Amino acid sequence: MNQQVANRLNSVAVSAYKFMGSVLLALILLGLMSFLAVQGFFLASSSWVTPTILSPTDPNVLALNAQAAQxxxxxxxxxxxxxxxxxxxxxxxxxxxxxxxxxxxxxxxxxxxxxxxxxxxxxxxxxxxxxxxxxxxxxxxxxxxxxxxxxxxxxxxxxxxxxxxxxxxxxxxxxxxxxxxxxxxxxxxxxxxxxxxxxxxxxxxxxxxxxxxxxxxxxxxxxxxxxxxxxxxxxxxxxxxxxxxRKSLEADVHALDDRIRRFDQLLQVVHGSPYLKALEQNLTVAFVPYENLANARAGTPLYTCALKILWCREVGVVGPVLEGEVSQQHPIRQYHLRGVMVELQLRDAPSAREPLLHLGHPPLML
Incomplete structure (x- = not known):
């Protein structure tokens, strides 16, 4: 009798162990497939942006404002x-x-x-x-x-x-x-x-x-x-x-005019930066790499998705492109991308905190 109970307990333990192993293997396979899917998406897709909320107290805003003042x-x-x-x-x-x-x-x-x-x-x-x-x-x-x-x-x-x-x-x-x-x-x-x-x-x-x-x-x-x-x-x-x-002063005036012209161009670029536009109020913008810029025209719909690429919904549209080049780290990879900032017109404010938004359509809807 005791031997039968022991055998049954062993059988249950083995079954439970096999079940747990299968579940863990399935989770590992699911994670691997998700990782490969995300990596494949970013490898092939050029229809995504990374939103950012700029506030007047942002360090970049304060630093650029100080530079502009100087x-x-x-x-x-x-x-x-x-x-x-x-x-x-x-x-x-x-x-x-x-x-x-x-x-x-x-x-x-x-x-x-x-x-x-x-x-x-x-x-x-x-x-x-x-x-x-x-x-x-x-x-x-x-x-x-x-x-x-x-x-x-x-x-x-x-x-x-x-x-x-x-x-x-x-x-x-x-x-x-x-x-x-x-x-x-x-x-x-x-x-x-x-x-x-x-x-x-x-x-x-x-x-x-x-x-x-x-x-x-x-x-x-x-x-x-x-x-x-x-x-x-x-x-x-x-x-x-x-x-x-008079000749010396004419040369000085021309040299000063050239320097003032260069400062004006520099200040125009600086004042066109989205960081300075955020001095008055919070500004929702998004970083667009140059390779994605063709898909980020004004009025393009924006979508947010669960797990980055699944269960997507529209949250707003792309606004005008802001002048000036910026550099930002890739959302999942450890290198920086060059691109520009665009204003976002969002109906769903919490979506500005998402790691990325999709341009034009959900990523799996081709």
Missing amino acids: QESERDGLMARRREASDRLQEAERTVATERSFQQRFVVALKGEKRSRDRLAKRLSALRQEYLRAGGEIAESNRAYSGLARTRTNALYGAKLMEREDVLTANHHLAQMAQSNLSLAQETVDLDMRLDTLRRESEGLTAAENGLGRDDAPEGLTTDTLLLEREYTQSVLAMARAEAQ
């Missing part, structure tokens, strides 16, 4: 430098225009001064000739009159026909006539000096006009015209410095 600060610094360089460039251009105008006016004024000196010299020369002619006649008449008056006075005084006082008066008049002859000679000398000064000034102005911008020293320069030429030379040097500064 780049905007650097761009503002470049803009300030550009405005400063532009102001200095305008000042250099005004200096060049002012000095060029001064040089043109200087040449015109120099020619005008020379013409004025020449006209005055001609008038003085004509006056000198007239003065010499009249002075010669006056001097000749004075000499003739003086000789005749002196002879007559001496004769009358010798004949006791003229008093001593009258003789002295006559001699005084003759002395005044001699003084007038000296005054005429002095005036002639003054005219000669003034005429010589005008001629030297005219020659100096001509020499200065012909020597502007040249290294040699033309004949006829005077100290006054040399000082005038120095003012012109200083204007030329100031204009050359302003020209050199």
Whole structure:
């Protein structure tokens, strides 16, 4: 009796062991088939995306926001430098225009001064000739009159026909006539000096006009015209410095414009990133590898499935593609994929927490 019970218990134990072994083998086979099915799906399918919920406190969002703020600060610094360089460039251009105008006016004024000196010299020369002619006649008449008056006075005084006082008066008049002859000679000398000064000034102005911008020293320069030429030379040097500064500042402005343009392009890319769009509110997006992008056009239906590929239902549609490339790890494999982010318009909010969503149709519905 005991032997029969023992045999029965052994038979039950063996049956249970065989059943458990079969169940375990079936589970192992089921797991292996599921693994192979999932691997085969990802190997052949290009119709899946991985959803992500971006929040304002996401580390990537905060890091990108800090980077954008830093780049905007650097761009503002470049803009300030550009405005400063532009102001200095305008000042250099005004200096060049002012000095060029001064040089043109200087040449015109120099020619005008020379013409004025020449006209005055001609008038003085004509006056000198007239003065010499009249002075010669006056001097000749004075000499003739003086000789005749002196002879007559001496004769009358010798004949006791003229008093001593009258003789002295006559001699005084003759002395005044001699003084007038000296005054005429002095005036002639003054005219000669003034005429010589005008001629030297005219020659100096001509020499200065012909020597502007040249290294040699033309004949006829005077100290006054040399000082005038120095003012012109200083204007030329100031204009050359302003020209050199203008060219340098133009190059600086162009270089700053290029750097600002590159910053603008970079900031445009950064502000187009989905991470910055999540600063204001939570944003549901999905990573789409480049090989899946053709199937992720706007309006494409989205499906979520149990066990990744079974029991699927529609949960929303694909929204617009967000600019900028991103890199993300493969949902089941240990390598990163390159792709883009797309906005998701989900009717079922919890589906945003799924590891992946399918594009267009359930994965087993071809």
